[in-house]
Amino acid sequence: MKKSILILTSYPDPHIDRVLEILNKNGKNSIALYANMFGKNQYVEYNPKENEPLTFVLRVKKYTLNDFSGLWFRKPHLWLESEDQHDHDPDKMMSIMYKRNEIIAMFSRGIMNEAQKKGIFIINSIDLLMLSSNKLDQLNTANKLGFSIPETLISADYDSLLSFISNHDGKAVIKNIVTSQIRYGKYSRLFFTIPITKNKFVNYHKLKPIDYPLFLQEEIEKKIELRITIIGKKVFATALDSQSTKLGKTDWRREIPENIKHSVYILPIEIEKGCLDLLRHYHLQFGTIDMAVTPEGKYVFFELNPNGQYLWIENLTKQPLSKAIAELLMNPEENKLV
Template sequence: MPSPHVLVLTGEDDPHADRVGALLAERGARVTVFDPGGFPVSWRVEVGYAADGRMTRLLRGGAEEIALDTVTALWWRRPSPPAPHPELTDPAVAAHAAKECQSLLSDLWEHLPCPQLPARESVWRRSGQKASQLALAAELGFAVPDTLITTDPESFFAFHERHDGRVITKTFHIPFIEGVGDGLTVTRLSEPVSPRDLAYADGLRFCPMIVQERVDKRLELRVTVVGRRIFAAEIHSQVSNRSAVDWRRYDTRVTPHRPHRLPDDVAARCLTLMERLGLTYGAIDLILTPEGRHVFLEVNPNAQWLWVEHLTGLPISEAICEHLLRGA
């Protein structure tokens, strides 16, 4: 029986992929790491359709040739998008070529005949929509924050007043904008609405925003799901002013992280949520309120976990390794 062959799609300097890749190699698996950002400069892709219906799918990089039909599991980590070939100097032509490269790869992965973690691209991209996640979570019985999604400044002001100014804002997608002004990167995580924000609320006309009531927290929960296994970690974000609104302003030196046992009904709800989203991996963010309610915030299908593993001892990397070995 051939050994497992795991194809990892990720960019450079990914310690999460390195950690799991080392575990896979220890167990005798073949691990291929492919960064789409190196296509078409460093890698070549070939797909063939024979008259008798046979297909060939090949990756070539340097002297290495990989028959993709030998892949037993595909792992979406943090792939970078294809970059245009540097010999293409016309911006429009370069952009067109990059889109063509992306279209080829997306179609290639979508129809690769092996299990994929967290899911096929079409599934995990759709599953990452925050508004749809909130609707599904509420349907499954999670408490969710009172939420407004709008481009109307007047609706925003009314929502702000209804909650006595205790509201936060968040983005739909990645919480940063690259290349602003002189190449700066502007980051906006979950933020409390300030008087200054109110003065600029007219800007909602140009871009939608998610606005939510600010939910009181006893602590926050990072619930990492791998297949049917749940790894819940407490993040005591309220002990630090830095992390109180959004724990992604990491203050791990003073913010305790501990393993957590979810109530059975909440754990079952988490598994059902992942199943309905079509995901075999993801991190669910919950608030545990002072009254003991579990309030759903969002699911990240490509979430990081090493810092949780390091601080709590939860064996998340081992679980991902085992899942990939079985076929994701």
């Protein structure tokens, strides 16, 4: 029997739309299961007592994992929006959202575990996504692989933090240790990398004690920034001229992508090899890496996103990223990295 591709995500997801189109054009049946659409013509059911397999129902038709040869877990954080947001009652809303997300996470893990047992090809499992998302481990691993990394301090000690800033000409940048995006129902906020000076630090913490670890790095002077997208064995590097923008000099995400010049970039062989080795270390089939090139030509590693966005890169540079994803799902033995 001809097997299909299963994609787990949340609606809407334009990344998925383009990949589904390519898969279908190549005669590969594919199914998108939208976690936030459960109860609307699709659901998952499981009866362990009857020893029945995990079943997906999509528009009346039933599927089990035996119907699939590949699985792509596109969105690891399946934040669901309540139809009744209960904006007037945040506690009730958070309770509903938490319960729904916990249930979806449980089913997602169950799907992944069963798929791994059956030897189904996966981009990327939840456990690997969580392991590789640890920024502290990323920096440590990148350093061991030979990448240059910014001088870094993570501490809740005032004197240590002040000394770090002072030792870097009185300025540094402060970053988020974990996710940079916080969601609350239909609302979300993105926290950017921001510059911090000695005076700002001292004045701010005169009144506010440090009650959690802060993530400080030296401020890297950038000629260009790089967004490196790795799909299986294929490496697609893009240069972002963030320093020519008004808002994106410290963090390019502050700027509208169309306002940043994007261009295809050829990596030095040793940098490309290091990027592939980093994904191999975490057993990932897909990931995006953020780096910078200094005016002196030094390549500096910032972070790895094991489930990063890439569609805007494809739209602006015409690099065939969606095609590479589709090819990896259709022919994993030929295209997989690990």
